[in-house]
Amino acid sequence: MRPVPTDSFSPKNRRSRPARTFARKLLPFSGIAVLVVLWDLALSVGGGPKLLPRPLAVIRAIGELGERGFLVKHVVASLFRVTWGYVAAVLVGVPLGIVLGWYRRGGMALAPLLEILRPISPLAWIPLAILWFGVGDVSAVFIIFLASLFPLTLTAMHAVRGVELVHVNAGLNFGLRAPELLRRVIYPAILPQLLVGLRLSLGIAWLVVVAAEMIAVSSGLGFLIIDARNAGNRYDLVVAGMVLIGVIGIALDAMMRSLERSKALAWGYTPAADADQPRVERRDTARASALP
């Protein structure tokens, strides 16, 4: 009689597992693929007036941008503005939010002002930005700065207010006072929430840069879109710009998410902690039974 193979070594499982993971990796792209096919089908069947360029035309347009060096130029221009505006907002907003969260009175005095400014679309600031800084990079950077500043400051402030009292008390008990307490207890305690806030506000910054570039400057992906339309109704270039914006946006988001997954921060996100649970439970029972 032949030995019965155990589950994990059965040839059937060995073949199906990579196939399954492959299928799972393809799944996120299936929606995009279906959309592209439907998009192309609708345009070739519908006939009528062209309301959209065909997918292939968009791909060719991206290729054209690449060949003429515009791709790198516009992407770099947009990323440059986002980086400066966003970094400035982080440097101002995070410390400001921490201080406002910690010193209740400061928070009470300034929070209403921030809450009023926050719902104003950053785009509403464009006329003032142009008045103050002229047409150019500074205006665009300023708009992005404002767009990220309010959500960042408020996230940091609310996160500080939510820090567990036991952790603050433990810090106080070990002799820490304001600056050290903020650095060694408050800051690490809010980091998981802060990273979520950083990711969301980077998303906002990326949304806003496109709009700012349509009005205030003459480079970047936003400018590409508006210029392609104005200069000759090149809607293939317009959609190419949109696709690029989407792809870069998702890449920025993935970058921020990878920060959130660091081990030291796993405590802030419960799903990430699950993977370790069974292994450690087992180790602990071994430990407990070894005790006299």
Add this chain to the structure above:
Amino acid sequence: MTPTTGVKVRIQGLSKAFHTNGHEIRVLENIDLDVRDGELVCILGPSGCGKSTLLNIVGGFLPASSGEVTIDGSPVSEPDPRRIFVFQERGVFPWLTVEGNIGFGISGLPPKQKAARIAHYVRLVGLEGFETAYPQELSGGMKQRVEVARALAVNPDVLYLDEPFGALDSITRLIMRSELLRIWEAEKKTILFVTHDIEESCQLADRVVVLSARPGSIRRVVDVDLPHPRDLSSPRYLALRDSILEEIGLAHRI
């Protein structure tokens, strides 16, 4: 432990009231208590009797409404690293490893000395092999050990424990009690231990301070003159336990 040493913590005429929406809630009333150096005192009372409030005042986290707490003769006004408060295991910092937590209060030491001190307390609380683990990877009992080790690492002379084992399962709780006694005998600290568990107080304490329901005041102080390790089935232990049960007004029949 024989009470030959002097008074460490002195609580005199201490009262506490909270004011909410114009109402005054009296939580503690006229507490007088002396805790001797190296003594393990349990403060026992029903939920909501103000025993945690009492410990928070003694620890310097809350001001008293009247009365005073002195340690070694000087009044307590704020938290102090010479007296460490151990919260339930919630108090460990989840963003630090076991080592990081235990070394939290001794960041001023030279690196070598700090590492040696951390290693010593990791061993004392039996967490070898878990030095680089994060709290979310540990069980409740292990987190509690981390917190005790973090407190001991700064070499405080008083430890305040606020129902430290309340969230643990009953087996782990028993293990932790004997661990605490072992550590207490090794380190000779003064310990104030708040609990609502009668058995726990009789197993651990030199003296059990029984508080009344709110407003909390001292009903009785019971000397537990039994040497460690205590035989939990000896007639003397059972008699002491029963007298406290009666004091609280519970018949020990279910």
